[in-house]
Amino acid sequence: MTAAPAFEPAFARRMDRMKASEIRELLKLLERPGVISFAGGIPDPKLFPAEAAAEAYREALANPAAAAAALQYSVSEGYLPLRAWIGAHMAEQGVPADPDNIMITAGSQQGLDFLGKLLINPRDTVLTLAPTYLGALQAFSAYEPRYESIRPADGNRTPEALRQSAAAAGGRVKFAYFVPDFANPTGETLSLEARQNLLDLARELEASVVEDAAYRALRFSGEPLPSLQALDVAATGSLEASRVVYLGTFSKTVAPGLRVGWVCASKAMIAKLVLITQASELNVSIINQIVMQRIASRLHGDLIERAREHYRLKRDALLAALAAHMPAGVSWTRPEGGLFVWVTLPEGVDGAALLARSVEEVNVAFVPGGAFHPDGGGANTIRLSYSLPSPEAIREGVRRLASLL
Amino acid sequence: MTAAPAFEPAFARRMDRMKASEIRELLKLLERPGVISFAGGIPDPKLFPAEAAAEAYREALANPAAAAAALQYSVSEGYLPLRAWIGAHMAEQGVPADPDNIMITAGSQQGLDFLGKLLINPRDTVLTLAPTYLGALQAFSAYEPRYESIRPADGNRTPEALRQSAAAAGGRVKFAYFVPDFANPTGETLSLEARQNLLDLARELEASVVEDAAYRALRFSGEPLPSLQALDVAATGSLEASRVVYLGTFSKTVAPGLRVGWVCASKAMIAKLVLITQASELNVSIINQIVMQRIASRLHGDLIERAREHYRLKRDALLAALAAHMPAGVSWTRPEGGLFVWVTLPEGVDGAALLARSVEEVNVAFVPGGAFHPDGGGANTIRLSYSLPSPEAIREGVRRLASLL
Numbered sequence: 001m002t003a004a005p006a007f008e009p010a011f012a013r014r015m016d017r018m019k020a021s022e023i024r025e026l027l028k029l030l031e032r033p034g035v036i037s038f039a040g041g042i043p044d045p046k047l048f049p050a051e052a053a054a055e056a057y058r059e060a061l062a063n064p065a066a067a068a069a070a071l072q073y074s075v076s077e078g079y080l081p082l083r084a085w086i087g088a089h090m091a092e093q094g095v096p097a098d099p100d101n102i103m104i105t106a107g108s109q110q111g112l113d114f115l116g117k118l119l120i121n122p123r124d125t126v127l128t129l130a131p132t133y134l135g136a137l138q139a140f141s142a143y144e145p146r147y148e149s150i151r152p153a154d155g156n157r158t159p160e161a162l163r164q165s166a167a168a169a170g171g172r173v174k175f176a177y178f179v180p181d182f183a184n185p186t187g188e189t190l191s192l193e194a195r196q197n198l199l200d201l202a203r204e205l206e207a208s209v210v211e212d213a214a215y216r217a218l219r220f221s222g223e224p225l226p227s228l229q230a231l232d233v234a235a236t237g238s239l240e241a242s243r244v245v246y247l248g249t250f251s252k253t254v255a256p257g258l259r260v261g262w263v264c265a266s267k268a269m270i271a272k273l274v275l276i277t278q279a280s281e282l283n284v285s286i287i288n289q290i291v292m293q294r295i296a297s298r299l300h301g302d303l304i305e306r307a308r309e310h311y312r313l314k315r316d317a318l319l320a321a322l323a324a325h326m327p328a329g330v331s332w333t334r335p336e337g338g339l340f341v342w343v344t345l346p347e348g349v350d351g352a353a354l355l356a357r358s359v360e361e362v363n364v365a366f367v368p369g370g371a372f373h374p375d376g377g378g379a380n381t382i383r384l385s386y387s388l389p390s391p392e393a394i395r396e397g398v399r400r401l402a403s404l405l
Numbered sequence: 406m407t408a409a410p411a412f413e414p415a416f417a418r419r420m421d422r423m424k425a426s427e428i429r430e431l432l433k434l435l436e437r438p439g440v441i442s443f444a445g446g447i448p449d450p451k452l453f454p455a456e457a458a459a460e461a462y463r464e465a466l467a468n469p470a471a472a473a474a475a476l477q478y479s480v481s482e483g484y485l486p487l488r489a490w491i492g493a494h495m496a497e498q499g500v501p502a503d504p505d506n507i508m509i510t511a512g513s514q515q516g517l518d519f520l521g522k523l524l525i526n527p528r529d530t531v532l533t534l535a536p537t538y539l540g541a542l543q544a545f546s547a548y549e550p551r552y553e554s555i556r557p558a559d560g561n562r563t564p565e566a567l568r569q570s571a572a573a574a575g576g577r578v579k580f581a582y583f584v585p586d587f588a589n590p591t592g593e594t595l596s597l598e599a600r601q602n603l604l605d606l607a608r609e610l611e612a613s614v615v616e617d618a619a620y621r622a623l624r625f626s627g628e629p630l631p632s633l634q635a636l637d638v639a640a641t642g643s644l645e646a647s648r649v650v651y652l653g654t655f656s657k658t659v660a661p662g663l664r665v666g667w668v669c670a671s672k673a674m675i676a677k678l679v680l681i682t683q684a685s686e687l688n689v690s691i692i693n694q695i696v697m698q699r700i701a702s703r704l705h706g707d708l709i710e711r712a713r714e715h716y717r718l719k720r721d722a723l724l725a726a727l728a729a730h731m732p733a734g735v736s737w738t739r740p741e742g743g744l745f746v747w748v749t750l751p752e753g754v755d756g757a758a759l760l761a762r763s764v765e766e767v768n769v770a771f772v773p774g775g776a777f778h779p780d781g782g783g784a785n786t787i788r789l790s791y792s793l794p795s796p797e798a799i800r801e802g803v804r805r806l807a808s809l810l
Contacts, residue, residue: 045473067455071660106686255476281511
């Protein structure tokens with residue numbers, strides 16, 4: 001591969017600030033009347049199971065004994081029936097997990113923070129794809145790692161070279177962070193071969209792999225691929241021997257407002273994360289865990305089915321509109337799931353400058369791709385999310401955006 | 406004062422383990438049939454406003470627009486109407502806070518974690534009272550401080566001596582952590598003079614003060630004392646100039662199951678904590694914040710009134726039973742609020758050994774005080790919480806316990 005850009009902590013810190021201010025700017029944009037926004041990466045609230053949630057909260061508080069448990073402190077590892085449900089859900093995907101392999105987190109973002117806290121010493125190395133999910137880098141950066149980008153699809157620097165770079169920086173390669181399915185921001189998916197390459201590399205480096213499965217359930221075309229954790233469990237023979245830590249969430253399939261996600265890992269890893277939870281928020285809101293268990297056990301399959309169909313129509317509308325309206329020299333990814341399409345503009349067209357014009361002249365918002373490239377590349381890329389606008393708004397938005405190019 | 410015991414990080418780590426295993430043991434004890442437990446420090450679920458919570462959840466999900474907001478992601482600083490309510494609540498206590506002085510946390514325990522993350526570099530010094538709340542030390546210890554105990558009521562080592570110790574350890578005094586009102590584990594309250602001493606010391610050391618107000622609202626006798634933050638705001642003229650960071654919580658006045666607490670501090674401090682929240686769980690469950698705002702704005706005064714009366718009766722029962730049954734040589738604190746009485750047994754009587762006998766012979770549980778003394782002292786102390794048992798059970802439990810002495 002070509003030389004990997006190394007994200008230095010200073011870049012990561014700069015990014016933190018960018019993200020904070022960027023989010024505020026984006027929120028302001030979303031308040032503009034008539035704006036068509038491809039900026040958010042948040043789920044469509046039309047999909048939220050509001051009635052099922054209302055019913056589950058009602059049940060959780062329906063009698064004094066239930067309310068006494070639902071409103072009290074609880075155990076740091078999480079509500080046992082929810083952990084059991086998630087264990088069975090993981091088993092369906094080839095990871096035989098029992099409840100002691102599961103810890104509940106306040107969304108998978110909290111899992112990222114806790115893994116950074118557990119695994120990273122200052123100057124350790126984290127391997128990632130560039131671009132990748134900014135929120136993960138933001139979580140890890142508090143613990144002062146350096147980042148090195150790898151491309152498991154195209155071949156990598158040798159393990160020895162990575163090990164030496166990490167040692168020269170004063171630490172070691174602690175883990176690789178990947179969103180293998182429909183990644184934020186690109187919408188791209190790691191091939192089976194890339195997954196195997198990544199696991200081989202981690203094995204040779206004796207490093208962990210943090211698998212962020214935020215969008216995994218939202219596949220609406222193509223063949224499902226095994227998770228990194230399922231592949232590693234198959235290779236090593238057991239979850240206890242696996243080096244993969246899997247972060248799941250209900251935020252994209254049920255609703256983010258309850259802040260319920262999970263970590264699935266070896267029992268030894270979960271035991272350490274439970275101590276970290278105990279020293280942080282003690283436990284994820286127990287009433288929300290009870291409610292999520294009720295919703296998931298009743299509706300999870302239906303909700304996923306509905307979300308897939310909903311987002312598939314929107315993705316199709318976006319891809320068709322891009323094909324119909326974008327001039328030559330513009331290319332884009334064709335995601336098989338998730339919420340994002342990644343657009344590459346002709347060389348020399350600046351995504352941030354385009355956003356300024358786009359908001360001003362045609363009332364369309366998106367996220368410039370440079371924000372996801374802490375090494376300074378990607379100026380001519382933009383991220384389009386199709387999760388919130390309707391198919392009609394998507395078509396109109398792309399038509400307007402293309403008119404600027 | 407006498408030489409201050411310095412808690413070394415190794416002790417803190419040992420404590421973490423003690424607490425984890427201890428909690429499991431205590432939970433097991435609580436499941437024994439017929440046990441009278443003074444062990445828990447958790448609020449009495451009889452006080453939880455279950456119906457008001459059910460009503461508020463129903464309202465939060467009553468129509469599609471409300472549900473779309475209540476189940477979505479939200480801003481990291483927290484729900485504005487709740488921050489406004491808390492700002493007004495702080496103002497009633499002499500701290501003129503506007504919403505930008507407030508950040509919502511997942512209970513005040515999360516505030517402790519985030520403050521450790523923000524303020525502590527390895528080998529920095531944290532000043533505390535010994536014994537103090539173990540969960541705070543557990544939160545801070547992840548960031549590898551050293552601890553030094555001070556006694557603001559009895560005079561302290563000079564600021565210069567503390568500064569030199571901190572420098573010799575390789576850092577500086579970053580903050581003092583105190584629970585000024587009805588502390589866990591002793592139930593004791595810092596006098597006005599001790600509060601002033603503590604603030605003077607912090608000012609001379611240019612250190613922050615972390616005020617953990619977990620039990621502050623639960624005063625049921627004696628005269629209310631101003632919070633450390635109110636005193637410092639009065640002295641410095643503004644919250645922006647104050648060095649006190651105040652941690653509040655609804656866990657002891659409404660219910661812990663929603664995980665809603667807050668930090669009140671200067672806007673500069675809040676802005677930094679918001680970035681930390683953004684890199685951790687993104688935002689505290691928004692539906693829980695909406696529900697808490699509704700409960701607090703409707704019922705907070707009533708709930709506090711009811712809790713004060715409820716716990717006052719239990720404290721009175723405990724103090725009366727101790728006076729009636731305990732043999733000479735046993736002494737105890739007389740808390741004016743909160744949930745705990747701290748009992749000192751005759752020299753040579755070991756609290757941990759007494760617990761073993763007590764559980765075995767008379768079916769009574771409590772927490773041995775040694776657990777709160779990481780420096781190895783306090784073997785002859787025990788913590789009794791009156792929050793969960795009824796007044797009758799309290800009387801019977803003390804009678805049984807005294808029979809062992």
